[in-house]
Amino acid sequence: MQPVFALVDCNNFYASCEKLFRPDLNDLPVIVLSNNDGCVVARSKEAKALDIKMGVPVHQIQDKIHHQQIVVFSSNYALYADISHRVMTTLASLTPEVEVYSIDEAFCEVGTLRLLQSFTELGLNIRATVQQHIGMTVCVGIAPTKTLAKLANHGAKKYPATQGVVDLTDPARQQRLMAMVPVEDVWGVGRKISKRLNAQGITTALQLAQADPKTIRQQFSVVLERTVRELNGQPCFTMETQPTAKQQIVVSRSFGQRMVNMDLMREAISDFIATGCYKLRKERRKAKTMSFYFTTSYFAKGPRHSGYQVIHLAQASDDPRVFSSRMSQELPTLWRDGFPYAKAGVMFADFERPDVTQLSLFDQPSDGKSERLLATIDQIHAQGLGRLYFASQGNHQPHWQTKQLHRSPSYTTKWAELARVR
DNA sequence: TCTGGGGTCCTAGGACCC
């Protein structure tokens, strides 16, 4: 049996999460900012109506925020992750297979459900149930391929007459919608590629669907060829319900203030390393390679500089002390005094599973001390008994911490910040 | 003054081997 994909996508997800706990904001324009309160990453429909663009730096719209009384939030990922989990759990109760595709959307395989109801009825039911259980509004696009399901969802969002559900299983309907959708709105077609396609006279999804897949592969890549085939109803992407093991782990931040002191930089990077190692342990992996970098602002007019260094370990590790001491050795050789560094980060790669760690000839097998120490620290954190830091992380966080001037309470993940009902 | 963070996949090109 041919698969049928339903793409369920939350509307204005971050902004909607904030509104869930603030009914007083119901009809007000709300925006959510990226880390460091840098740019706009989510807008409520009222904010969209005020023509606030996605990704715009917040300092460029300060006046508008003030005059239109736009409500501003810093990102609160703990809250969004928790709401996301609730949405996904509800979807899992309604459909046989769920692939969590991102924090605010999921593909559901619904081919077998056609015997019970029409796809439109199914979509409306999903929408009503998520609304009732969580208070989150979703749109549903249903089609024989993931790319067409994305397109259907796009239509459901754009045209209110659809009531948020588009069944795109009918080829004639596919053609009609594709003719209306600009090619840059197709899943997998970004800025660069749409520009090149436009230059060739391909401006709509339908024109891309009608292009010759072999030619597209030659001129672009196998990736875009798959997109063309998917637009024609030929599935190239399947459901991926098992979370795949990560290939790399990245921790990077922009600083709240420019960093001009090497010792503070060392502390900041050590802190990122500690976070990364925690993520490694959560994934049950050890890394053989870590790289770190620090850089001046990409946008700054003044002099620029960045340092970058890859560190290879003989033996994979998830212990921050191992990575931090190597980073500490290398940092002075990369550092330049006088540059206002704006951002830094660490990347872990070359993962091994802890239970199959390969020792080299001269390595001592671990005595388990480090593992027990780290496990104890993780446990203390998990139980909320306080926070432990390695000395290399320092105690100067306020000097470089990201800005978060508008963060909402952790309504669902911290006892002290639970929502109150009066 | 003020511009996010975390991922994946693919490709081209170089090093190296036989």
Next chain:
DNA sequence: TCTGGGGTCCTAGGACCC
């Protein structure tokens, strides 16, 4: 004078996604 071809592995960079 004449200077191969095919394979693998690795890395960097580019494109995309949310």
